[in-house]
Amino acid sequence: FMQSLIASSLYGRIVLLTVQDQKGRSVEIPAAVYQRSLVTIGRVFVGSRSGLEAMLAAVAVHRLKPVIDKVFPFAEAREAYRHFMQGDVFGKVVIDGA
Numbered sequence: 001f002m003q004s005l006i007a008s009s010l011y012g013r014i015v016l017l018t019v020q021d022q023k024g025r026s027v028e029i030p031a032a033v034y035q036r037s038l039v040t041i042g043r044v045f046v047g048s049r050s051g052l053e054a055m056l057a058a059v060a061v062h063r064l065k066p067v068i069d070k071v072f073p074f075a076e077a078r079e080a081y082r083h084f085m086q087g088d089v090f091g092k093v094v095i096d097g098a
Contacts, residue, residue: 005029005033005034005037005039005041012038013039013040013041014039014040014041014042017043019043067090067091068091068092069083069092069093070093071094073095076095080093080094
């Protein structure tokens with residue numbers, strides 16, 4: 001986490017899935033690092049593994065498919081971003097890395 005905080009650009013953003021390190025201890029931010037950073041730090045809350053497994057089973061059983069607005073080859077990733085930012089997209093904008 002500290003490496004991410006130090007490496008982040010001015011007004012960067014760090015999203016945390018957890019606020020603990022690998023040993024289960026709380027992550028602490030030294031005041032000196034925090035004060036010189038203009039990074040936004042946020043948390044993302046995710047469901048349980050059993051919830052994910054139930055959702056995946058429902059997707060498989062009901063053959064649910066995402067709505068795709070447009071697929072771009074990887075070489076056109078910038079154009080895909082421009083397309084997405086237009087704001088009139090209905091569904092997912094896919095960048096195909098294959």
